[in-house]
Amino acid sequence: MAIDHKQILATTLAARLGRRRLLQGAAATAAAGLPAVARSADGGHIKLAWIDFVDTLDPHFTSYLGAIKIHNNIYNGLLKVEYDGEKVSFVPDLAESWTLLDDKTHLFKLRKGVKFHDGEICDAEAVKWSVERVWRGTPKSPHAWKYDYLESVEVVDPLTVKLNFKNPYAFLPVALTGSTGRAGTIVPRNAVEKYGKDFGRNPVGTGPFKFVSWKENDSIVLEKNPDYFEPGLPKLERATYLIMKEASSAVAAMLAGRVDAMGNSPLQFISQLKANPNLTVYSDIEGNYSLMAMNCRRAPFDDMNVRRAVGFAIDREALIKQAFFGIGIPAYTPISPPMTGFFDKNIAKSGRGQFFDLEKAKAFRAKAKTQGTIEAVILTSEQGQYGTRVAQTIVPMLDKIGIKARLELVERAAWISRRNAGEFDMLDMTWSADLDPDETIFPEWHSGNAWNFSGWSSPEFDKLVEQAQVVLDVKTRRDLYVKAEDILMDEAPMAILTHMPEFKILSKKVKGFKYIPVDSLDLHTVSL
Amino acid sequence: MLRWTLAKILQTAAVLLIVSAASFSLLKLAPGDPVELMLGDDYSKESHQTLMVQLGLDRPLPEQYVDWLGRFVRGDWGTSFVSRTPIFQYAFVEALPVTLTLSAAALGLALLIGVPLGVLSAVRKDSAWDAAAAAFSLTGSAFPSFYLGILLIWIFGVAFGLFPTMGFVAPWQDFWGGAYHLVLPAITLSTPFMALIVRITRANLVEVLEQPYIAAARARGEPAWRITWVHGMRNVLMPLATIVGLQLGALLHGAVLTETVFSLPGVGRMITDAVLNREYMVVQAGVMMTGCLVIFTNLAVDLSYPLLDPRLRPR
Numbered sequence: 001m002a003i004d005h006k007q008i009l010a011t012t013l014a015a016r017l018g019r020r021r022l023l024q025g026a027a028a029t030a031a032a033g034l035p036a037v038a039r040s041a042d043g044g045h046i047k048l049a050w051i052d053f054v055d056t057l058d059p060h061f062t063s064y065l066g067a068i069k070i071h072n073n074i075y076n077g078l079l080k081v082e083y084d085g086e087k088v089s090f091v092p093d094l095a096e097s098w099t100l101l102d103d104k105t106h107l108f109k110l111r112k113g114v115k116f117h118d119g120e121i122c123d124a125e126a127v128k129w130s131v132e133r134v135w136r137g138t139p140k141s142p143h144a145w146k147y148d149y150l151e152s153v154e155v156v157d158p159l160t161v162k163l164n165f166k167n168p169y170a171f172l173p174v175a176l177t178g179s180t181g182r183a184g185t186i187v188p189r190n191a192v193e194k195y196g197k198d199f200g201r202n203p204v205g206t207g208p209f210k211f212v213s214w215k216e217n218d219s220i221v222l223e224k225n226p227d228y229f230e231p232g233l234p235k236l237e238r239a240t241y242l243i244m245k246e247a248s249s250a251v252a253a254m255l256a257g258r259v260d261a262m263g264n265s266p267l268q269f270i271s272q273l274k275a276n277p278n279l280t281v282y283s284d285i286e287g288n289y290s291l292m293a294m295n296c297r298r299a300p301f302d303d304m305n306v307r308r309a310v311g312f313a314i315d316r317e318a319l320i321k322q323a324f325f326g327i328g329i330p331a332y333t334p335i336s337p338p339m340t341g342f343f344d345k346n347i348a349k350s351g352r353g354q355f356f357d358l359e360k361a362k363a364f365r366a367k368a369k370t371q372g373t374i375e376a377v378i379l380t381s382e383q384g385q386y387g388t389r390v391a392q393t394i395v396p397m398l399d400k401i402g403i404k405a406r407l408e409l410v411e412r413a414a415w416i417s418r419r420n421a422g423e424f425d426m427l428d429m430t431w432s433a434d435l436d437p438d439e440t441i442f443p444e445w446h447s448g449n450a451w452n453f454s455g456w457s458s459p460e461f462d463k464l465v466e467q468a469q470v471v472l473d474v475k476t477r478r479d480l481y482v483k484a485e486d487i488l489m490d491e492a493p494m495a496i497l498t499h500m501p502e503f504k505i506l507s508k509k510v511k512g513f514k515y516i517p518v519d520s521l522d523l524h525t526v527s528l
Numbered sequence: 529m530l531r532w533t534l535a536k537i538l539q540t541a542a543v544l545l546i547v548s549a550a551s552f553s554l555l556k557l558a559p560g561d562p563v564e565l566m567l568g569d570d571y572s573k574e575s576h577q578t579l580m581v582q583l584g585l586d587r588p589l590p591e592q593y594v595d596w597l598g599r600f601v602r603g604d605w606g607t608s609f610v611s612r613t614p615i616f617q618y619a620f621v622e623a624l625p626v627t628l629t630l631s632a633a634a635l636g637l638a639l640l641i642g643v644p645l646g647v648l649s650a651v652r653k654d655s656a657w658d659a660a661a662a663a664f665s666l667t668g669s670a671f672p673s674f675y676l677g678i679l680l681i682w683i684f685g686v687a688f689g690l691f692p693t694m695g696f697v698a699p700w701q702d703f704w705g706g707a708y709h710l711v712l713p714a715i716t717l718s719t720p721f722m723a724l725i726v727r728i729t730r731a732n733l734v735e736v737l738e739q740p741y742i743a744a745a746r747a748r749g750e751p752a753w754r755i756t757w758v759h760g761m762r763n764v765l766m767p768l769a770t771i772v773g774l775q776l777g778a779l780l781h782g783a784v785l786t787e788t789v790f791s792l793p794g795v796g797r798m799i800t801d802a803v804l805n806r807e808y809m810v811v812q813a814g815v816m817m818t819g820c821l822v823i824f825t826n827l828a829v830d831l832s833y834p835l836l837d838p839r840l841r842p843r
Binding site (some may be wrong): 344 | 558561562564567572575609611612613618622623631678681682685686689692693694695788789790792796797798800801804805806
């Protein structure tokens with residue numbers, strides 16, 4: 001059985017690897033064949049309007065998407081994400097090859113001659129040190145849990161490193177990518193030890209761009225790394241992230257052509273940006289879901305039938321129109337469209353998950369312990385893409401099943417504090433996850449996990465998602481997740497709402513951008 | 529005179545102390561917890577406790593206050609736990625000059641346009657000029673600065689592409705570049721203030737021009753410009769100086785919005801960010817700086833009275 005899994009993974013990988021090598025070879029020949037004059041046309045200085053919060057440029061310690069989109073241009077992971085327009089796949093990045101010796105042992109052959117921006121060599125020792133920093137370093141990395149099943153890291157020779165796991169670990173490819181996983185991003189020991197806590201403000205990586213400066217509330221500047229290991233890359237000389245708080249100003253700058261790209265945009269500006277002929281707006285549905293969490297620890301939502309009623313009472317189409325400016329798709333379960341192999345394209349017709357069905361909602365409501373009017377408070381905050389709009393739109397929908405909801409608007413700090421303490425009836429939020437179902441389901445809903453704000457617990461669900469972590473075969477995993485999701489959606493610690501696009505807005509002047517449906521904005525191949 | 533000046537300065541110091549205590553305690557009493565914000569999704573009871581101790585937030589409030597004040601006076605403003613940079617560098621060296629430049633440009637613009645406009649409408653009382661200036665000052669003071677800012681961005685930045693819509697270029701490094709970048713923000717910030725100056729100048733000058741000594745000057749055959757600008761304006765300077773002092777606070781709070789709209793890395797944006805992130809130390813530094821600015825300007829205004837009006841000179 002185990003052999004099968006390994007083979008499946010290995011064949012898929014080999015197929016992708018082969019193709020990629022070929023492409024790379026072709027690119028290298030083309031570059032070599034070009035006269036020097038043509039190559040000197042490369043270069044340019046890209047300016048990006050950045051409205052998302054950037055906490056740190058230390059990839060092992062961030063939890064903000066706005067920061068991760070920058071990290072990817074400074075660092076590399078052992079693996080990276082590739083996208084062919086339909087499917088996402090994981091291919092070696094700092095590694096030259098990735099082999100599974102058996103389903104618990106991963107062997108990485110590293111590229112030769114890769115150097116960090118400060119000159120330190122990126123070899124097997126560096127990789128080992130970096131992995132161990134995440135795995136069991138102090139202070140503890142928020143991504144440490146991604147190595148929970150790791151047993152040891154071995155340096156086989158200066159360019160070969162072996163990761164030994166206690167059991168097969170399906171989430172590993174995602175964990176090891178430089179972009180979204182962060183646990184496999186490689187940082188240099190000397191620089192980390194030199195800067196200590198300030199490393200996040202003085203980042204050093206192996207990536208296509210070197211860090212130049214970070215001026216608070218103003219800008220983050222990167223410049224070309226001339227020694228980057230991918231031949232001919234990067235093409236840009238410089239990249240400046242202009243930190244802007246006010247989104248309408250950023251949109252104005254984008255429309256006026258004063259910046260070349262935006263890493264994100266509020267929903268209300270999307271139609272305006274899309275209408276501009278000078279801009280390209282990428283807006284694929286990504287790995288995420290919005291939800292209305294219900295507090296299972298206390299009345300009224302300790303009653304499963306009340307929660308189920310809420311799950312079926314929300315008209316997702318109307319919600320998308322009113323609260324999301326028509327952008328997004330209804331979610332039936334947490335697994336999102338880019339999770340290739342797991343997402344069911346026909347889920348709308350499958351009858352699985354939660355959806356709008358007022359009759360069903362009323363039937364569940366009739367079974368609830370409390371009849372008559374139930375009062376509930378939705379804790380909400382003016383934050384993120386949706387602010388208070390989701391909560392506002394849902395109130396009249398709940399009214400139809402006899403739940404009188406009242407909004408309590410607090411500011412972000414108070415919202416987080418009360419969410420963590422479990423002091424709420426309902427609250428709306430979103431989860432962004434990587435390309436694997438594990439991160440979209442396990443940390444959020446497994447019993448006792450710190451992210452399980454609803455306080456829900458189901459031993460059966462726990463068992464299924466634990467099992468799904470240690471199985472490699474996609475089909476077997478999918479079956480496990482289907483069962484787990486069915487329990488989750490039926491017991492309804494949340495009403496699931498929508499899957500949403502992430503936006504990347506680029507000026508048409510920007511050439512060579514490779515779109516990947518994850519939270520990255522890679523400038524490797526970009527030129528102006 | 530010396531004693532009077534000293535007394536004023538002592539009063540100022542007392543006010544500063546009150547400001548510091550208030551800013552320190554108010555934020556601590558607000559709901560929400562900086563440690564939880566910092567931990568984000570990585571929240572757990574243990575990590576929370578560890579970080580509290582690391583940041584010294586587990587100690588009693590008065591102890592934290594005294595400790596902070598002592599170090600603040602010595603220029604050790606601590607390290608921002610979000611940006612990991614020394615707060616003194618960030619707040620005083622980087623952010624303050626931006627806000628000062630913006631405020632100075634706005635103040636200069638307001639005076640440069642507001643005073644002549646006020647004089648014009650006072651001298652040509654009840655003329656079309658007067659009506660136009662009144663309409664302008666009413667509209668100007670009614671316009672919220674964030675709205676005006678966005679409007680200016682859309683008209684001059686996007687539609688006509690005449691001026692940059694964001695960013696700060698230090699005028700002491702590149703004067704024209706800096707001025708070019710400051711045009712829209714300075715107009716935005718100065719408009720309500722300019723409107724106020726027009727009204728104050730007009731009201732006071734109208735009153736002054738009806739005084740007998742002005743009639744006497746006219747009878748002596750002095751030229752009209754001399755009557756208005758020398759004899760008349762001299763008595764308008766006092767209320768103008770008062771207004772500048774009093775309105776500096778409003779100017780600084782307008783700067784918060786203006787800096788946000790135009791993405792200028794000034795004190796206003798620094799404070800808003802820090803409040804949202806519960807960065808106590810940065811908010812305190814920001815409040816202290818702006819507090820000092822307002823208090824010292826008012827001290828300067830107080831001290832200028834005897835110079836502007838001989839009757840107020842203490843004997």
